[in-house]
Amino acid sequence: MFSDPADTGQRIQRLRLVNSWSQAQLSETAAVATGLVSMIEHGRHGLDSDSLQRVADSLGCAPEYLVRPSRQPITTRPWLRAYADASKKAVDRYVADTEVAVEAIESLRLKRLPELLPTFDDDLNDDHAIEEFARDVRSAAGLQSDDVVGNCIRRAERLGVVVLPMDDELGRHLGLSMRVDGIPVIRASRPRLDQSGLVSPSGDRQRFTVAHELGHLALHATTPPPSTAPQARLVEQQAHRFAGAFLAPAEPLLSDLDRLGGRVTLSTLTRLKEIWGVAIKMLVVRLRQLGLIDDQHARSLYKQISARKWNTSEPVAVSHEQAVWLEQALSRADLGAHSAADALGLDVRYVRTWLNWDLDTSINEDLPEGVLPIRRPASKHASTHQLIRR
CATH class of the missing domain: 1.10.10.2910 (Arc Repressor Mutant, subunit A)
Incomplete structure (x- = not known):
């Protein structure tokens, strides 16, 4: 099968990146010269069948995958x-x-x-x-x-x-x-x-x-x-x-807040989280966006959240x-x-x-x-x- 060195090089480079390998790591694993890996990936050098097999084995694919015609996505x-x-x-x-x-x-x-x-x-x-x-x-x-x-x-x-x-x-x-x-x-x-x-x-x-x-x-x-x-x-x-x-669309969110008493407290925010499945800190931001609370109120809520150690683990899983x-x-x-x-x-x-x-x-x-x-x-x-x- 004819293989275009450019296609093969692109596939090798993509799988190398997926595996988080440097060119030197692929070179060592596949027993291919480091400088040659760069040339292969840029389509400037082909691989003989033995080298192709070693590269394929290293990357976890069949040789046919590497030589299959492709285009750069x-x-x-x-x-x-x-x-x-x-x-x-x-x-x-x-x-x-x-x-x-x-x-x-x-x-x-x-x-x-x-x-x-x-x-x-x-x-x-x-x-x-x-x-x-x-x-x-x-x-x-x-x-x-x-x-x-x-x-x-x-x-x-x-x-x-x-x-x-x-x-x-x-x-x-x-x-x-x-x-x-x-x-x-x-x-x-x-x-x-x-x-x-x-x-x-x-x-x-x-x-x-x-x-x-x-x-x-x-x-x-x-x-x-x-x-x-x-x-x-x-x-x-x-x-x-x-x-x-x-x-958390504005109208139903604010309707739920009103149903819960209208006051923006950590208790109310916890109840809203149970309904909408969003973080309490996100709800503070959301209500600030909608003009329900001002910056001072938001800062007070953030301090309370921090004091309760909710920054790393909020209530309501x-x-x-x-x-x-x-x-x-x-x-x-x-x-x-x-x-x-x-x-x-x-x-x-x-x-x-x-x-x-x-x-x-x-x-x-x-x-x-x-x-x-x-x-x-x-x-x-x-x-x-x-x-x-x-």
Whole structure:
């Protein structure tokens, strides 16, 4: 089979980045000269069959995968200034892995849901316009005006977004979003137990991350990655505003606040968290955005939150979410992880990475107690404090 050195080089580079390897590491593992790896990845040098086999074995793929004709995917970069505290190596890993995943979806001819995600065409500096747009996106996702977003990941999938897990965080950030060949993709951190035994990210933070990245995809479809810190802060604020309006729309949120007595206290915010499945600190920001509290009131609430040590562990455990589309699409194609990997010429670990949303308990096998399903109380007299155990 004729192979184009440029195609082979691109595939080798992508899988090397997915594995977080330097060219020197691939060179050592595959017994190929370091300088030669660079030339191969840039399409300036081919590989004999023995070298190709060693490289394929090192990267966890069949030689046929590396020589298969391909084209460089058209990929939008994440808003990189927003990931300034994450290493370029970590960001490149997930960009490359997303490209490999999307190519796999297309190669397997999996039937995707049609994209229903609207595109923002108003003034990004107009908060009211972003609030209105979030209502439009909620409607496109099948939500009524006062519906709670019961599962944010499933709603994103319903909009035609492919949602894949991340094994770790990008600095302080829990997700990223991008388009590959026009397909919108969100990567979101799956839960794990940290060194202190707490689940990170919490369920409410995971939900906000998905809504935030959905905001980037919809609001910033034609906006290039920010090149300065002020620009980065601005696009983050815009995505934050969208996420707040998507998860906790103004009118029903304020109606619930009024039903609970109208006073913005930690007790009231805890009750609102039980209903809407968003963090208490996020609710402080949201109510400040809506003009219900001023800066002084917000600072007082933040001090109370800090004094109660809620910055790291808030009351009310919100359940984590996971994507279902990819697993269901594989099942409809009569494929499991192993058979899909065989068809692609990839090691099964690649496919499993795209499917695995399970809690990583490698640090501590003791699971946290109690999760709360996100729901509205049956009536104003219904109890919203009871935790439902797993």
